Amino acid sequence: MSASAVSYQPVPGSKKDDAILVVDGIRRAFGGLVAVNVDHVEVPRNKITALIGPNGAGKTTFFNLLTGFDAPDSGTSMFNGRRLDGMAAHKVARLGMVRTFQLTKALSRMSVIENMRLGAAHQKGENIFRGLFAPMWRAQEAEITARAEELLARFNLAHMRDELAGGLSGGQRKLLEMARALMVEPEMVMLDEPMAGVNPALKQSLLEHIKGLRNEGRTVLFVEHDMDMVREISDWIIVMAEGVVIAEGTSDDIGSNQAVIDAYLGAHHDSDLGGS
Amino acid sequence: MKWDLILSNSFYTAISANAVAYILVASGLNVHFGYTGLLNFGQAGFAAIGAYSLSIPISRYDWPWPLAMLLVVVASVVLALLLGIPTLRLRADYLAIVTIAVAEIIRLFMNSVRFTWLTGGNDGLQGFTRFMENINPFPDDGITLWAQKVDGYRLWLLVTGWILVALVSTGIWALMRSPWGRVLKSIREDEDAARSLGKNVFAYKMQSLIIGGFVGALGGMWLVLDKQSSQPQDFSTTFTFFAYTIIILGGIARAKGPVIGTMIFLFVIQFVDITLQQATRTTPTDPTPLLPEWIVDENNFSQVRFIVAGLALAVLVIVRPQGIFGDKREQAFDVR
Ligand SMILES: Nc1ncnc2c1ncn2[C@@H]1O[C@H](COP(=O)(O)OP(=O)(O)OP(=O)(O)O)[C@@H](O)[C@H]1O
Ligand SMILES: [Mg+2]
Numbered sequence: 203m204s205a206s207a208v209s210y211q212p213v214p215g216s217k218k219d220d221a222i223l224v225v226d227g228i229r230r231a232f233g234g235l236v237a238v239n240v241d242h243v244e245v246p247r248n249k250i251t252a253l254i255g256p257n258g259a260g261k262t263t264f265f266n267l268l269t270g271f272d273a274p275d276s277g278t279s280m281f282n283g284r285r286l287d288g289m290a291a292h293k294v295a296r297l298g299m300v301r302t303f304q305l306t307k308a309l310s311r312m313s314v315i316e317n318m319r320l321g322a323a324h325q326k327g328e329n330i331f332r333g334l335f336a337p338m339w340r341a342q343e344a345e346i347t348a349r350a351e352e353l354l355a356r357f358n359l360a361h362m363r364d365e366l367a368g369g370l371s372g373g374q375r376k377l378l379e380m381a382r383a384l385m386v387e388p389e390m391v392m393l394d395e396p397m398a399g400v401n402p403a404l405k406q407s408l409l410e411h412i413k414g415l416r417n418e419g420r421t422v423l424f425v426e427h428d429m430d431m432v433r434e435i436s437d438w439i440i441v442m443a444e445g446v447v448i449a450e451g452t453s454d455d456i457g458s459n460q461a462v463i464d465a466y467l468g469a470h471h472d473s474d475l476g477g478s
Numbered sequence: 479m480k481w482d483l484i485l486s487n488s489f490y491t492a493i494s495a496n497a498v499a500y501i502l503v504a505s506g507l508n509v510h511f512g513y514t515g516l517l518n519f520g521q522a523g524f525a526a527i528g529a530y531s532l533s534i535p536i537s538r539y540d541w542p543w544p545l546a547m548l549l550v551v552v553a554s555v556v557l558a559l560l561l562g563i564p565t566l567r568l569r570a571d572y573l574a575i576v577t578i579a580v581a582e583i584i585r586l587f588m589n590s591v592r593f594t595w596l597t598g599g600n601d602g603l604q605g606f607t608r609f610m611e612n613i614n615p616f617p618d619d620g621i622t623l624w625a626q627k628v629d630g631y632r633l634w635l636l637v638t639g640w641i642l643v644a645l646v647s648t649g650i651w652a653l654m655r656s657p658w659g660r661v662l663k664s665i666r667e668d669e670d671a672a673r674s675l676g677k678n679v680f681a682y683k684m685q686s687l688i689i690g691g692f693v694g695a696l697g698g699m700w701l702v703l704d705k706q707s708s709q710p711q712d713f714s715t716t717f718t719f720f721a722y723t724i725i726i727l728g729g730i731a732r733a734k735g736p737v738i739g740t741m742i743f744l745f746v747i748q749f750v751d752i753t754l755q756q757a758t759r760t761t762p763t764d765p766t767p768l769l770p771e772w773i774v775d776e777n778n779f780s781q782v783r784f785i786v787a788g789l790a791l792a793v794l795v796i797v798r799p800q801g802i803f804g805d806k807r808e809q810a811f812d813v814r
Contacts, residue, residue, distance in 0.1 A: 333658030
């Protein structure tokens with residue numbers, strides 16, 4: 203197993219020596235339903251952390267709360283020591299925390315390469331006055347395009363470069379969305395089920411990409427239902443059920459955790475948690 | 479039937495100063511709806527603001543024209559801010575409701591008896607075009623285009639208008655191929671995706687509303703310069719829907735779409751109109767019109783022209799759903 207060694211307490215809310223993201227008392231209710239009620243969670247820097255849990259556990263809602271797409275009823279979250287709660291989504295992204303969506307958001311009537319270029323941060327030509335004069339942004343555009351093409355090749359999308367994104371298959375859209383998020387060069391990547399609908403062969407290479415992100419110094423937090431994938435790449439696993447973090451640990455810790463087994467058996471009996 | 483008259487007049491209508499006004503109004507809407515996906519149903523309101531920001535200060539207060547034109551800029555920006563600030567953070571339908579309401583409020587205000595001292599009410603305002611006449615280099619009797627006579631003032635407006643269209647269209651084209659335009663298009667496709675990539679969606683929508691609104695105001699200005707009178711009934715909601723028809727015809731989110739769309743739209747309307755006019759005409763020497771009176775007579779053909787024109791446009795849209803310049807591939811996906 204390739205996971206880099208970690209040694210944190212395998213208990214919910216455990217301290218990490220170098221946490222990039224610290225969440226405190228975040229709560230979000232939809233009417234009477236408490237979708238997220240996370241007491242304390244720390245996400246370790248430059249590690250791959252998996253967020254797992256049965257359907258409806260609140261994982262996506264938790265992502266939304268962290269990335270500014272939804273506002274918590276109460277609680278705080280800190281990213282690199284900066285408060286995130288109440289911050290607009292685009293500002294969170296500019297701080298270096300970029301997310302993808304469980305339901306992919308390909309920009310259908312734009313080409314694949316335009317989707318990619320959009321991701322790049324600090325574009326001179328995104329200012330309306332400079333945009334008017336192509337010489338002011340053309341050089342940067344060429345750099346961005348080169349970087350985009352490189353990423354497209356890595357994600358097996360190079361041949362789709364000039365197709366409209368709306369014409370991609372479901373799995374290809376997942377790939378495009380992840381590649382596009384990487385165009386931002388984020389410090390932390392939040393992936394909501396990046397592997398859903400991606401064929402097994404490509405899944406394997408996706409796993410390598412995610413590991414590659416860690417090697418580049420980035421932090422990854424991802425939601426995934428496929429336990430084999432989770433086990434293979436994550437350094438740390440956080441388990442949510444009914445909005446609450448019920449367990450944390452390495453895949454070995456989680457596999458033998460009674461609370462986790464109960465939570466999953468309550469929801470879907472056929473889940474293979476494996477482990478120890 | 480005098481076909482040379484019918485055709486030359488229809489062609490002239492398609493390129494006249496009036497067409498320039500439609501092109502500008504539609505170009506602004508294209509920025510809003512075509513590129514950014516903003517559902518603006520009040521483009522006529524921007525046009526009205528452009529028209530009256532020019533005519534009120536000049537006719538009522540003798541402002542020098544450059545100052546009045548400055549007011550056109552300021553007023554259209556203010557209107558965009560007023561419309562945008564409360565609605566652009568909300569769902570798309572709110573902008574639609576607010577714009578249609580505000581455009582109607584503007585028109586009713588211009589029409590109201592109470593403010594006739596300012597706006598001229600139902601009679602509108604005249605006498606604000608002298609500056610344009612004074613700098614007109616063409617002789618007053620103008621020229622004859624084919625069988626169509628064009629007076630010097632209209633010719634001058636036509637020439638300057640097309641220069642304006644060229645500038646505006648080039649500007650929009652340059653902006654839309656830039657990274658700025660790319661952000662607008664991404665907002666049209668999925669604004670949450672744009673946000674997730676760090677784009678300040680609200681700011682871009684606001685800029686789009688301002689730019690498109692300003693271009694629409696220029697259109698309104700040209701409309702009343704051409705008519706030499708600004709009247710509230712020219713800025714009804716129908717005007718906005720004509721602009722939608724035009725950009726759909728020409729091809730949504732194409733810089734030359736509004737130009738070609740306007741030319742087709744106005745040509746078809748005018749052609750049907752004067753053809754019917756001729757076909758229903760009776761004279762003392764020739765009392766039987768070309769078309770039997772039970773179908774259409776000389777009193778009601780002006781309603782029929784919109785029916786016929788509507789059918790013609792419907793056929794065009796069916797034959798070429800992406801518009802003249804649209805990208806066929808885009809039709810394969812849901813618009814929203
Ligand atoms: N906008 C909303 N309005 C009402 N209820 C919501 C909303 N968003 C989420 N919920 C509810 O919150 C709970 C958590 O949903 P969430 O999407 O976060 O689950 P999840 O862990 O991502 O599940 P999955 O693995 O199926 O994606 C669910 O019961 C869901 O019905
Ligand atoms: Mg989810």
